[in-house]
Amino acid sequence: MKKNYLERLRNGQDLSFGQLLFLTAQLSIPAIMAQISSIIMQYIDASMVGHLGSGESASIGLMSSSTWLLGGLCSAASIGFTVQVAHFIGAKEEEKARRIVRQALAAVFAFSLVLLAFGGLIGRKLPLWLGGEEEIVKDASLYFLIYCLSLPVIQLNNVAGGMLQCSGNMKVPSMLHILMCALDVVFNGILIFPSREVILFRHAFILPGAGLGVAGAALGTALAQLVTMALMLYVLLVRSPALHLRREEKLEFSSEQLKKALRLSMPVGFEQVVMCGAQIMSTRIVSPLGMAAIAANSFSVTAESLCYMPGYGIGVAATTLVGQSIGARRYEVTKKLGYLSVGLGMAVMAGTGVLLYLFAPWMIGLLSPDPQIRELGTAVLRIEAFAEPMYAASIVASGVFRGAGDTLIPSCMNFVSMWLVRLPLAAFLSKTMGLSGVWIAMCIELCVRGMLFLIRLFGKRWQKYQT
Numbered sequence: 001m002k003k004n005y006l007e008r009l010r011n012g013q014d015l016s017f018g019q020l021l022f023l024t025a026q027l028s029i030p031a032i033m034a035q036i037s038s039i040i041m042q043y044i045d046a047s048m049v050g051h052l053g054s055g056e057s058a059s060i061g062l063m064s065s066s067t068w069l070l071g072g073l074c075s076a077a078s079i080g081f082t083v084q085v086a087h088f089i090g091a092k093e094e095e096k097a098r099r100i101v102r103q104a105l106a107a108v109f110a111f112s113l114v115l116l117a118f119g120g121l122i123g124r125k126l127p128l129w130l131g132g133e134e135e136i137v138k139d140a141s142l143y144f145l146i147y148c149l150s151l152p153v154i155q156l157n158n159v160a161g162g163m164l165q166c167s168g169n170m171k172v173p174s175m176l177h178i179l180m181c182a183l184d185v186v187f188n189g190i191l192i193f194p195s196r197e198v199i200l201f202r203h204a205f206i207l208p209g210a211g212l213g214v215a216g217a218a219l220g221t222a223l224a225q226l227v228t229m230a231l232m233l234y235v236l237l238v239r240s241p242a243l244h245l246r247r248e249e250k251l252e253f254s255s256e257q258l259k260k261a262l263r264l265s266m267p268v269g270f271e272q273v274v275m276c277g278a279q280i281m282s283t284r285i286v287s288p289l290g291m292a293a294i295a296a297n298s299f300s301v302t303a304e305s306l307c308y309m310p311g312y313g314i315g316v317a318a319t320t321l322v323g324q325s326i327g328a329r330r331y332e333v334t335k336k337l338g339y340l341s342v343g344l345g346m347a348v349m350a351g352t353g354v355l356l357y358l359f360a361p362w363m364i365g366l367l368s369p370d371p372q373i374r375e376l377g378t379a380v381l382r383i384e385a386f387a388e389p390m391y392a393a394s395i396v397a398s399g400v401f402r403g404a405g406d407t408l409i410p411s412c413m414n415f416v417s418m419w420l421v422r423l424p425l426a427a428f429l430s431k432t433m434g435l436s437g438v439w440i441a442m443c444i445e446l447c448v449r450g451m452l453f454l455i456r457l458f459g460k461r462w463q464k465y466q467t
Contacts, residue, residue: 009321010090010328017340020333024317024341032313033174036306040181047367048192049217056214057368058291059139061298062132065283067147069276070115074155076269077108080261082162083323083402085243089167090327094242097167101236101243102251103258104159112155119148130280131287139214146218153225160232166320167242172235176228183224191216264407271411278418285426286438293435295368296376300439303363303377304384307352311392314345315399322403338400338457345396346389353388356381380439387443390450397453406462410453417449 008015015023049056081104088097127140161173194211197204210216237245286297318341325333356363364377394414401410422445429437456462 009325009330009333010092012328012330015333017336020336020340021344024314024321024337024344027168027170027317027320028310028314028344029170032310033178036309036313040306044181044184044188048188049214052192052213055136055291056139057295057298057373059127059132059136059214060143060217061294062127062130062136062140062283062287063144063147064298064301065276065279066126066130066144068279069272070119070148070151071154072272072276073115073269074108074112074151074158076265076272077111077155078104078159078162078265079268079402079407080263080265081108081159082166083264083319083405084257084260085163086166086320086323086403087327089242090324091329095249098243098246098249099252099254100257100261101163102245102249103253104163104261105156106251106253107258107261108155108159109152112152115155116148116151119151120145123148130283133291136291143214143218146215146222150218150222150225153222153229157225157229157232160229160236163236163243164232164240165316166323167240168320168324169235169240170317170320173232176231176235179231180224180228183227184221187220187223188217189220191220264402264405267407267411268402271407271414274411274415274418278423281423282426282438282442285423285430286435289430289434292370292372293376295370296364296373296380297435297438299364299367299373300377300380300384303360303367303381304356306363307356307385307388308349308391308395310348310352311345311395312399314341314348314392315396317341318396318399319403322400326404334404338397341400342393342396342454342457345392349392350389353385356388357385360385376435379436383436383439383443384446387446387450390447393450393457394446394453397457400457401462404462409456409462413452413456414449417445417452421445421448 009023049060081100084100085097085104088094088100123145124141126144127137132140161176164170164173190208191210191212193209193216195209196207212219236243283294283297286293318337321337321341322334325331325337360378360381361374363381364374368374368377398410401407422441425441425444426438429441431437433440
């Protein structure tokens with residue numbers, strides 16, 4: 001059914017509101033599962049390391065914003081190519097779409113090597129720059145360096161999954177991300193903890209382990225990413241009906257297509273620098289509050305991520321639908337898809353906000369046994385729950401704009417929201433309210449950001465990128 005509706009969209013056939021809603025939901029569900037699985041991996045790392053102690057937890061929490069920055073830049077590099085793939089597939093120009101795939105794999109791999117080199121240069125000093133206490137600096141630095149070494153794998157995984165999603169194949173990336181979670185549990189269990197005796201069904205046996213602690217968490221995740229990347233590339237390059245490689249088609253770089261990819265990716269890359277740079281500054285604001293606050297802040301961000309990942313999944317679906325509708329020159333449908341996707345995202349995340357408020361103690365309890373961390377984490381998650389619907393508006397609208405090729409203005413809006421609203425408020429409120437003040441500032445900023453994106457969505461300027 002989903003494929004029929006996508007085909008009808010590309011063929012210029014009429015789709016009712018109910019059919020558009022059904023198509024959006026069907027594309028969103030696998031994308032949501034893929035997004036949630038990536039956060040579950042962070043949950044797995046945080047939970048396993050959290051049982052080693054607050055120092056180990058803080059060492060990962062200290063570096064989380066920096067790893068998000070590098071991972072975000074990898075995602076940004078992919079955007080300029082995946083949007084073009086969606087447009088060409090919508091226009092039924094599959095040979096051009098495959099040309100983009102070949103160029104993308106070469107270009108983003110080279111970019112990931114640049115990021116790896118940069119991360120390797122700053123890795124030893126970065127924990128000190130972020131205000132980390134002496135006892136966690138070594139673990140934090142090692143965790144970051146291992147993450148940097150895995151960046152080429154993360155980059156190829158991102159671009160391959162993005163290409164499949166923009167072609168309309170949401171199921172395979174989703175299934176592979178779920179597999180990645182399972183592999184992460186296995187690899188982490190072996191690498192983080194030392195060999196230990198386990199009792200199962202009244203029988204004791206020795207479970208082997210490397211006892212690498214924080215480094216084991218980074219290695220386990222990297223290995224899970226590596227296996228998933230190999231499978232993702234296989235599906236893209238061998239099994240995908242539209243995008244698999246043909247022997248007669250060679251790698252040829254097109255300056256026009258590379259320039260367009262750069263034009264689309266640079267604002268998104270700037271946005272990632274803005275957003276994650278603000279997160280790094282937020283870490284600097286939280287660091288003086290102590291290791292318990294650092295760990296609680298990191299765990300709370302991870303826990304909250306489970307609630308906003310549905311928004312990102314719907315945003316991915318919106319990018320695909322809007323991109324393909326523009327490629328098919330169905331401009332009259334594009335606006336409907338934008339409104340429908342954002343409305344669906346806000347409704348879903350209003351529900352997850354309620355769940356976040358109710359289950360905050362349990363979500364933090366899974367990540368840490370420390371009573372102080374649990375108390376702080378529960379308090380800030382319940383503050384954040386009120387911002388979820390407006391956060392959804394910004395997340396999904398951003399996906400709509402990307403599908404239309406509109407990336408510059410949304411990136412500027414994120415800059416204004418993060419640097420002129422969140423950070424000044426967080427710095428001011430943290431002095432009197434501690435970690436709760438930082439999260440109150442975050443809640444206010446997310447509401448402001450959502451309003452900015454809704455104003456642009458209901459305007460007409462983003463639609464000029466359709467032509």
